[in-house]
Amino acid sequence: MAGHIQDRWFKTETGADGKAVRVKTDRHGAGLRYRARYVGPDGTEKSKSFADGQKRLAEKWLTNIASDMSRGQYIDPRAARVTFKGYAEKWLRSHTADVSSQIVTEQRLRRHALPVLGARPLDSFRPEHIRELVSVLEANPAVSGAYARNIYGDVRAVLSAAVDDGLLPRNPCSARSVRPPTAEQRRVVPWLPTQVHAVRAALPERYRTMVDVGAGCGLRQGEVVGLAEDALDFESGILRVVRQVKLIRGKAVFAPPKCGKERDVPLPTSVAEALHAHMDTCKPVEITLPWRKPDGPKVSARLLFTNTASGLVWRSNFNIQEWKPALASAGLIAEAGEDGKYESARAHGMHALRHFYASVLLDAGESIKAVSAYLGHSDPGLTLRVYAHLMPSSQERTRKAVDSALGTSDRT
Numbered sequence: 588m589a590g591h592i593q594d595r596w597f598k599t600e601t602g603a604d605g606k607a608v609r610v611k612t613d614r615h616g617a618g619l620r621y622r623a624r625y626v627g628p629d630g631t632e633k634s635k636s637f638a639d640g641q642k643r644l645a646e647k648w649l650t651n652i653a654s655d656m657s658r659g660q661y662i663d664p665r666a667a668r669v670t671f672k673g674y675a676e677k678w679l680r681s682h683t684a685d686v687s688s689q690i691v692t693e694q695r696l697r698r699h700a701l702p703v704l705g706a707r708p709l710d711s712f713r714p715e716h717i718r719e720l721v722s723v724l725e726a727n728p729a730v731s732g733a734y735a736r737n738i739y740g741d742v743r744a745v746l747s748a749a750v751d752d753g754l755l756p757r758n759p760c761s762a763r764s765v766r767p768p769t770a771e772q773r774r775v776v777p778w779l780p781t782q783v784h785a786v787r788a789a790l791p792e793r794y795r796t797m798v799d800v801g802a803g804c805g806l807r808q809g810e811v812v813g814l815a816e817d818a819l820d821f822e823s824g825i826l827r828v829v830r831q832v833k834l835i836r837g838k839a840v841f842a843p844p845k846c847g848k849e850r851d852v853p854l855p856t857s858v859a860e861a862l863h864a865h866m867d868t869c870k871p872v873e874i875t876l877p878w879r880k881p882d883g884p885k886v887s888a889r890l891l892f893t894n895t896a897s898g899l900v901w902r903s904n905f906n907i908q909e910w911k912p913a914l915a916s917a918g919l920i921a922e923a924g925e926d927g928k929y930e931s932a933r934a935h936g937m938h939a940l941r942h943f944y945a946s947v948l949l950d951a952g953e954s955i956k957a958v959s960a961y962l963g964h965s966d967p968g969l970t971l972r973v974y975a976h977l978m979p980s981s982q983e984r985t986r987k988a989v990d991s992a993l994g995t996s997d998r999t
Contacts, residue, residue, distance in 0.1 A: 590623060591623075591625075593624060625653075627663060660756040671708075678748050699723075700738055724739070731771070775974065783798065810828050814890065817888070852961050
């Protein structure tokens with residue numbers, strides 16, 4: 588049995604004869620009599636009180652605690668008092684230093700997970716509750732499969748942290764009966780070179796070289812907007828991706844590239860020439876923004892792409908006022924309606940230029956590892972999952988290799 592049991596109605600004192608005697612305490616007959624105490628895995632003392640006549644029940648409780656500890660199934664009693672909402676809010680404040688990631692994760696949990704799971708105490712979680720969440724997410728037409736998997740991943744991460752903190756014996760998301768939401772598999776369909784040229788030609792001149800950088804170096808939109816003079820090494824033919832522009836609660840900040848992965852990208856001659864011409868026409872402008880978060884230290888960079896007022900290119904304004912009209916002019920989306928608004932163009936955002944870049948490299952026989960490094964992906968496996976269908980077919984190479992090895996001699 589772990590710990591010990593304290594009888595709060597009696598105490599032991601030394602009598603006049605030097606022998607130990609039991610005497611009543613000041614609280615004799617009042618309140619719960621027995622307090623079972625033990626030291627938890629975190630090194631702090633835990634306790635539970637029992638009424639008069641329940642000493643055996645207290646002993647059984649301590650025995651069960653010891654058994655749970657030995658089997659790795661111990662649950663901190665605090666779990667009965669902590670709801671998923673309360674723990675998730677605490678977890679959000681500490682799981683990452685990236686403010687924008689915190690904001691996105693908080694929005695997903697608040698909008699979709701907390702209405703289903705928020706009031707549930709941590710010690711009551713069972714696989715059935717996760718299955719219920721998955722069912723609710725899949726039944727919501729406004730939640731795509733990929734988005735639902737992100738929400739599920741957030742919930743799983745919160746519960747994993749609760750397991751690490753001793754508030755859950757195991758993560759219910761790990762049960763065999765629980766499956767993540769189903770995500771539709773959409774194949775990337777890259778633009779044709781003619782479409783890239785058409786969009787470029789339809790943009791105002793000061794923005795055209797943004798297309799060259801996106802399609803010729805694979806930069807993300809925020810990385811293109813944050814591209815500065817110090818990133819270009821024309822002599823070595825290298826473009827260094829060291830920053831991006833992010834919007835956090837409506838405020839622009841400079842930040843490292845996604846996943847904090849700075850990278851060097853080959854600078855093709857055609858893109859270098861386009862950049863030279865652009866810099867002759869639109870001189871770099873020094874822009875000062877906070878670093879990483881709205882209240883971060885101020886840093887400056889001489890940006891290559893600025894708006895007509897020589898200020899920062901705001902993504903939302905650019906997409907609505909410049910990018911979508913260019914898409915319509917290129918025939919990729921319909922012209923604006925009578926209200927002046929364009930249809931959704933999610934599949935044809937500036938990210939389409941990265942898809943084009945990847946397709947060109949893979950078609951030329953570049954390795955997945957190299958393409959992953961140039962795109963700044965977290966690992967080559969991600970690149971393979973997104974772009975495997977764009978790799979040249981190996982069937983003809985296989986036939987030729989086997990024919991070459993076996994020869995064409997007559998067989999008997």
